[in-house]
Amino acid sequence: MVELRGAVALLGNFPALAGIDLSIDATEIVLIQGPNGAGKTTLLQLCAGLLRPAGGDVVVLGHDLARERRAVRRQVALLGHSTCLYGDLTAAENITFWAKAAGLTGTDVHSRFASAAELMGLDQRLLARTVNVLSAGQRRRTSIAALAVRRPELWLLDEPHAGLDQAGRDAVDSIITDAVGAGATVLVSSHELDRVRSLSPRVVTIAAGMVVADSVHNSHTTRGSGEPGGAPNA
8 A cells, every 4th residue: 555665755845755755555554653853744644744754765556656546635635734625615515525536426425425524523503614713623523424425445543533522532443443344554653652552553653754653552663663763753
């Protein structure tokens, strides 16, 4: 699903990813951890095709992102710190927009819409409200529903539990588990390590734009090693 070999990504002139190696198989849930500025967000943006590789090889879903970044966009979904919602549209309209942007039509839109809204606890009252009057938690729920309705092959989640109450966090966990059960692959960047480790047997640690550890829970298999370091925000 994801194959990075010596991948370099620049923010300005700064190498936010400095020759990273990483291989992710289908239906894996992988926790990406590391200090602030380690390059976690940059890694997710690179895999989403939002950044052009500055060096090395970046292959996602069989596509070389140095040449065909747009090719992966319907199959990949990124949940970032921004909601990516239109404030003057209702929650329902935003979810429907992203469903149609993914190429869904007719009954597929309606059935997936109902499922995603229910999973994220969005009732008819909230769905009818414009996003600009929703609380931060309600906007986050709407963003996650808008991602879930697309059912992408690769989920890239940057702090997906942020801004949610306990029920919302539990809903996110259920959505991740269901997505992988349906054949998706999920990369999660999070500081809520205990919560995500309960979902993910594999933990990849990034520091200074490099993978410094890659391990599997409940076994002592380690795929890489190194010393954590610091870097400017990435």
